[in-house]
Amino acid sequence: DAMVIQNPRYQVTQFGKPVTLSCSQTLNHNVMYWYQQKSSQAPKLLFHYYDKDFNNEADTPDNFQSRRPNTSFCFLDIRSPGLGDAAMYLCATSQTSSQFFGPGTRLTVL
Amino acid sequence: RKEVEQDPGPFNVPEGATVAFNCTYSNSASQSFFWYRQDCRKEPKLLMSVYSSGNEDGRFTAQLNRASQYISLLIRDSKLSDSATYLCVVNMKNAGNMLTFGGGTRLMVKP
Numbered sequence: 058d059a060m061v062i063q064n065p066r067y068q069v070t071q072f073g074k075p076v077t078l079s080c081s082q083t084l085n086h087n088v089m090y091w092y093q094q095k096s097s098q099a100p101k102l103l104f105h106y107y108d109k110d111f112n113n114e115a116d117t118p119d120n121f122q123s124r125r126p127n128t129s130f131c132f133l134d135i136r137s138p139g140l141g142d143a144a145m146y147l148c149a150t151s152q153t154s155s156q157f158f159g160p161g162t163r164l165t166v167l
Numbered sequence: 168r169k170e171v172e173q174d175p176g177p178f179n180v181p182e183g184a185t186v187a188f189n190c191t192y193s194n195s196a197s198q199s200f201f202w203y204r205q206d207c208r209k210e211p212k213l214l215m216s217v218y219s220s221g222n223e224d225g226r227f228t229a230q231l232n233r234a235s236q237y238i239s240l241l242i243r244d245s246k247l248s249d250s251a252t253y254l255c256v257v258n259m260k261n262a263g264n265m266l267t268f269g270g271g272t273r274l275m276v277k278p
């Protein structure tokens with residue numbers, strides 16, 4: 058089945074220790090997104106790629122970086138995680154106006 | 168003012184009840200509208216798109232009022248499995264594929 062896959066599903070890291078979250082898709086969609094979602098809040102867009110074109114939201118901290126080496130894969134790098142970065146990180150893809158989400162990676166920062 | 172506003176709830180209803188959620192959006196240039204469902208600690212999943220003429224999918228009916236910038240979702244004959252958070256989502260014209268999410272309305276269906 059065509060889908061959006063995120064690894065790992067759960068990630069524990071230490072304060073300040075870099076972490077990379079991965080997303081892959083078999084939908085062949087040209088747009089990929091990374092969202093951060095905290096408890097009882099709406100998903101917050103961090104950045105997105107339209108093909109290889111990277112688009113950063115104005116309020117996304119510099120601590121968050123992303124890479125998209127090819128159509129299928131996209132990575133979220135958190136260079137120095139703080140306690141406030143503990144959240145669910147959602148990857149999504151789209152071809153038209155609706156988006157399809159992966160299952161998310163729940164990040165815990167100790 | 169938030170771009171997409173929803174009553175956060177929770178709405179606590181008995182099985183079999185009919186429940187309605189409302190959503191307002193601030194940008195009159197909004198073009199596409201959706202309801203997503205999100206279960207606890209899971210990802211949002213597209214429930215249905217919302218069309219100007221209104222649309223129905225089984226027990227779910229969505230309505231759009233462009234003049235009032237208002238979207239609704241009606242759930243008839245609520246099931247325990249309908250318990251989730253319902254996100255009102257808007258795509259604005261000229262925003263490409265960018266979506267703006269409401270804060271979600273939590274529904275709890277009780278036996």
